[in-house]
Amino acid sequence: MHAVSDVYPCKSVRIGISLSLSLSLSLSLSLSLSLSLSLSLSLSLWLMATVSSYQPWKSEFSKMSDRKEPTSISCTASLPMLWKEYFRDPSQWWDNRSRKVHPGYPDFKHKGTKQCLWIDNPCTPSWVTAELSRRSMETPLPARPVICDDCTAFVVSLRACAKSKDLRKGSLIHEEILRKGLVDQCSDALITMYAKCGALVKAQELLDIHSSRNAYTWTAMITAYAQHKQARDALRCFEHMQLAGLSPDAVTFACVLNACSSVQDIDKGRKIHAEIIRQGLIGDDVVLGNALLDMYAKCGALSTAQYLLQWLPSRDVVSWNALISGYTLLGQGEQALRCFEQMQIEGFSPTSVTFTCILEACGSIGALEKGEEVFYEIAKQELFENNIVLGTATVDMFAKCGALSKAQQVFQNLPSRDVVSWNALIAGYAAQGQGNQALECFAKMQQEGISANEVTYSCILDACGSLGALDKGTEVHHEITRQNLLQTNIVLSTAVVDMYVKCGAFQSAEQVVEELPLQAVAPWNSLITGYARQGQSDQALKCFKLMIHRGINPDAVTFTGVLNACSHLGLTDEGLMHFMSMKKIYNVKPDIGHYTCMIDLFGRSGQLDKAMEVIKEMPPGEDLAVWSALLGACQKWGDVNVGKRAFEHSVELSQNDAAAYALMANIYATASLYNDAEKVEV
DNA sequence: ATAGGGTTAG
Numbered sequence: 210m211h212a213v214s215d216v217y218p219c220k221s222v223r224i225g226i227s228l229s230l231s232l233s234l235s236l237s238l239s240l241s242l243s244l245s246l247s248l249s250l251s252l253s254l255w256l257m258a259t260v261s262s263y264q265p266w267k268s269e270f271s272k273m274s275d276r277k278e279p280t281s282i283s284c285t286a287s288l289p290m291l292w293k294e295y296f297r298d299p300s301q302w303w304d305n306r307s308r309k310v311h312p313g314y315p316d317f318k319h320k321g322t323k324q325c326l327w328i329d330n331p332c333t334p335s336w337v338t339a340e341l342s343r344r345s346m347e348t349p350l351p352a353r354p355v356i357c358d359d360c361t362a363f364v365v366s367l368r369a370c371a372k373s374k375d376l377r378k379g380s381l382i383h384e385e386i387l388r389k390g391l392v393d394q395c396s397d398a399l400i401t402m403y404a405k406c407g408a409l410v411k412a413q414e415l416l417d418i419h420s421s422r423n424a425y426t427w428t429a430m431i432t433a434y435a436q437h438k439q440a441r442d443a444l445r446c447f448e449h450m451q452l453a454g455l456s457p458d459a460v461t462f463a464c465v466l467n468a469c470s471s472v473q474d475i476d477k478g479r480k481i482h483a484e485i486i487r488q489g490l491i492g493d494d495v496v497l498g499n500a501l502l503d504m505y506a507k508c509g510a511l512s513t514a515q516y517l518l519q520w521l522p523s524r525d526v527v528s529w530n531a532l533i534s535g536y537t538l539l540g541q542g543e544q545a546l547r548c549f550e551q552m553q554i555e556g557f558s559p560t561s562v563t564f565t566c567i568l569e570a571c572g573s574i575g576a577l578e579k580g581e582e583v584f585y586e587i588a589k590q591e592l593f594e595n596n597i598v599l600g601t602a603t604v605d606m607f608a609k610c611g612a613l614s615k616a617q618q619v620f621q622n623l624p625s626r627d628v629v630s631w632n633a634l635i636a637g638y639a640a641q642g643q644g645n646q647a648l649e650c651f652a653k654m655q656q657e658g659i660s661a662n663e664v665t666y667s668c669i670l671d672a673c674g675s676l677g678a679l680d681k682g683t684e685v686h687h688e689i690t691r692q693n694l695l696q697t698n699i700v701l702s703t704a705v706v707d708m709y710v711k712c713g714a715f716q717s718a719e720q721v722v723e724e725l726p727l728q729a730v731a732p733w734n735s736l737i738t739g740y741a742r743q744g745q746s747d748q749a750l751k752c753f754k755l756m757i758h759r760g761i762n763p764d765a766v767t768f769t770g771v772l773n774a775c776s777h778l779g780l781t782d783e784g785l786m787h788f789m790s791m792k793k794i795y796n797v798k799p800d801i802g803h804y805t806c807m808i809d810l811f812g813r814s815g816q817l818d819k820a821m822e823v824i825k826e827m828p829p830g831e832d833l834a835v836w837s838a839l840l841g842a843c844q845k846w847g848d849v850n851v852g853k854r855a856f857e858h859s860v861e862l863s864q865n866d867a868a869a870y871a872l873m874a875n876i877y878a879t880a881s882l883y884n885d886a887e888k889v890e891v
Numbered sequence: 892a893t894a895g896g897g898t899t900a901g
Binding site for chain 2: 361368371397404426427432458459464498501526528529530534537560561563564566568601
């Protein structure tokens with residue numbers, strides 16, 4: 210209710226004012242707050258009608274001031290207020306006089322509310338005229354005499370190209386503009402067109418040459434960078450904009466916040482937040498508030514996001530969606546579901562976006578029942594029509610919950626499918642170990658003429674690996690190479706290596722790793738742990754040395770493989786050396802798995818006292834498994850002394866560890882210490 | 892032609 214009856218009509222009213230200049234701010238605000246829904250709506254509709262027929266450059270002002278109702282009221286009521294606001298703090302207003310190419314173009318525009326002022330407005334009261342004259346502003350600067358029709362036509366066409374993302378046509382217009390020598394007048398429209406069509410280099414080039422003085426143009430550039438996953442460039446562009454002396458407004462800030470979330474730069478985001486508060490922009494802009502909330506949510510600061518949701522002056526369903534998506538992104542599906550309930554209690558109806566997020570949340574925590582419930586609701590509201598994203602999210606939810614027949618069923622009933630929908634299904638089959646089903650889907654997808662992408666290949670390689678389908682896997686690898694996909698995609702590269710490893714084709718795996726254009730640890734890990742798993746420990750260590758030689762930094766996974774290999778080969782000293790270097794040289798924090806490896810390593814050679822030294826360094830907490838492993842080793846070697854201490858630690862950490870009691874009793878018994886054994890068993 | 896540039900999702 211809140212969103213529909215309050216926020217949006219209010220927004221329409223505001224737009225109406227800035228365009229028509231004909232209603233008073235105070236009047237319209239109080240109207241939108243106090244009137245009923247239908248009245249606000251009809252008011253804004255009326256305003257829109259007025260706006261569309263209103264053409265200030267045809268000197269409509271005189272006609273309007275002659276009218277009786279309701280414009281005559283607002284004309285006298287609103288202007289003085291706006292001028293008062295302008296005189297109070299001119300820095301809150303854009304001064305557009307130097308860019309004025311037409312009398313209809315406003316002389317001043319408020320940075321936050323977008324309200325406009327014309328110096329030569331006939332309704333302007335005399336005290337304002339006096340004040341203007343005192344400030345030597347009694348006449349507007351002469352409009353730039355370039356009211357050239359060519360220019361106008363070009364700008365209009367460029368805008369159309371921008372809207373339809375027609376880069377080809379836009380470039381042709383650019384050529385035409387160059388021929389006529391009108392680039393200077395059209396540069397802003399050109400930059401915006403290139404930016405919107407994704408021709409970022411071209412847009413930036415023109416921006417550099419023409420050093421635009423237009424904040425809208427800069428914002429278009431920033432947005433284009435952010436939308437093309439070049440958030441760093443977006444932020445850099447924002448810096449340049451400020452260095453050029455242009456002030457960002459609410460829209461600019463919203464775009465920049467978007468860029469901050471892409472690069473997870475919460476500090477930058479906080480600074481922007483402070484600036485937004487300083488400029489008082491939050492109050493009347495839901496979108497800006499939502500962008501802010503989304504930034505905190507995407508950067509993982511969910512408590513701040515939650516707090517914002519509570520205190521934002523205006524919020525809508527998008528605010529809730531941003532919060533829910535944040536929880537989902539962080540894997541906190543339960544929290545996401547809780548928000549979903551809460552938003553409905555507060556009277557917001559979920560949208561397709563809400564449902565999409567919630568489905569993902571259900572999939573991530575395996576909440577099949579809730580997911581199914583949401584699915585029926587979506588079907589009931591007929592939201593699956595023309596919404597591939599929502600359909601795919603449903604398939605994905607069922608697949609992630611392991612309900613593959615259900616996933617298949619939904620998939621078949623989708624009104625349309627794309628590569629992502631297919632991927633959801635294929636990934637589901639691959640993850641459940643149903644490799645043949647995955648391959649079957651892959652074939653069907655190609656029959657339907659839909660080309661695979663990196664994600665598809667990655668899933669299919671996974672399926673090939675689990676099936677040991679070397680031929681199919683090799684075929685896919687060659688296709689990937691043909692498409693040059695290994696140049697940029699580490700995940701895919703690792704999938705290729707992993708496929709060869711799982712098929713036991715280690716030579717091919719090694720060859721791929723050696724020839725990869727990207728330096729990354731993951732493909733090497735796949736190879737090393739693969740060798741270690743296969744018992745080919747010497748090969749694992751050989752690869753590790755090669756990798757270090759290539760200057761690639763090992764991570765926690767690498768060392769798990771390496772320590773396992775050392776353990777199997779009985780290389781106690783080398784294992785200890787790697788264990789030390791992982792902390793000291795490579796700054797990798799050992800986890801439980803590494804400690805267990807070390808126990809295993811020393812345990813095999815009977816050096817249980819050394820094993821204990823290693824464990825003692827462990828940070829206290831989750832170390833029960835490690836003490837149990839040590840106790841097991843003690844049983845094997847009949848080491849009563851170390852065993853006793855391992856037993857004490859095990860018991861201390863877990864009061865009822867039956868296995869530990871049994872092991873200890875066994876150790877005593879083996880050492881013929883039957884009295885002690887009996888005591889333990891009691 | 893007198894605005895233009897913005898938030899949430901597989």
